[in-house]
Amino acid sequence: MFSKACEYGIKATIYIAVKSMRQERVSLKEIAEEVDSPVAFTAKILQSLAKSGIIDSHKGPTGGFQIEETKIDTIKLHDIVHAIDGDKIFVGCGLGLEQCDASQPCPVHDKFVGIRDNLKIMLKNTSLYELATGLEIGLTHLKR
Amino acid sequence: MFSKACEYGIKATIYIAVKSMRQERVSLKEIAEEVDSPVAFTAKILQSLAKSGIIDSHKGPTGGFQIEETKIDTIKLHDIVHAIDGDKIFVGCGLGLEQCDASQPCPVHDKFVGIRDNLKIMLKNTSLYELATGLEIGLTHLKR
DNA sequence: TTTATTTAGGATAAATTTGTCCGAAATAAG
DNA sequence: CTTATTTCGGACAAATTTATCCTAAATAAA
Known part of the structure; x- marks a missing residue:
């Protein structure tokens, strides 16, 4: 469904959000450990999330990643997926046809459009805030 | 969503079904042309569909692929996807966690389960017969 | 200013998916 | 029986995704 990059990116973002709600900045190393993802690959993904403006990054000692608290409930799962995988999971024909729409459908x-619309709606309605809160209160987990 | 192999496999199976409803057998070459897929790769996919018992293959001149007419409306999209991609799109955590279920969810x-259940239901309810009929009467298409 | 720490980013490698090539096996027809 | 045609199946190649490694750049603190 999602690419590995997207899986790691979602997990990392949720973890950063939880820490940011406590005004804490987290390092790449800690993130990779806590979400059980390969460090160097996770670094690449965090880089692109930072470029997309979803997370903030800071170099140097005491550096790391964080998310502006005011953004946490405006950021949706859709934004994270879009930043990492682009729109490829949102557009295009289910059978790969170049020309496929309601008037000339595959x-x-x-x-297929029905299922994908469900997915889009779910991703657009799911806030980073609710995902982070679920983790924070121990309702959900990210490891293993 | 679906792998390329799956896309080609679905298109090929629908095309074979249409021909089989007219008691015609079709060659690999014709299939690849009509569904706009790479010949050699399509051959591999048809091989696995044949091994799974979804389609029949025959060697030699006048050989080719066909589907038992009685099977056409019992075969579901789910069967085709499962034969090619296995169950990987049906099982497993949305974020790749090893341990993730209702009691210890990611x-x-x-x-995620909601969306995937929708997909499963759609695939299990969609018969090859209805897909082939739509193509046959010109309501849908497979090329480009 | 120097040092230690942390992210940025380029080069490279491994794994998987996608795709090709070709000889072998089967088989229909002359 | 021979030949032409078609699928089978193994080896190989290209493209993409996943993953690693290393140096540079930034920066906080001694």
């Missing part, structure tokens, strides 16, 4: 067009 | 567990 055989699975309607059904 | 942050997106419930929402």
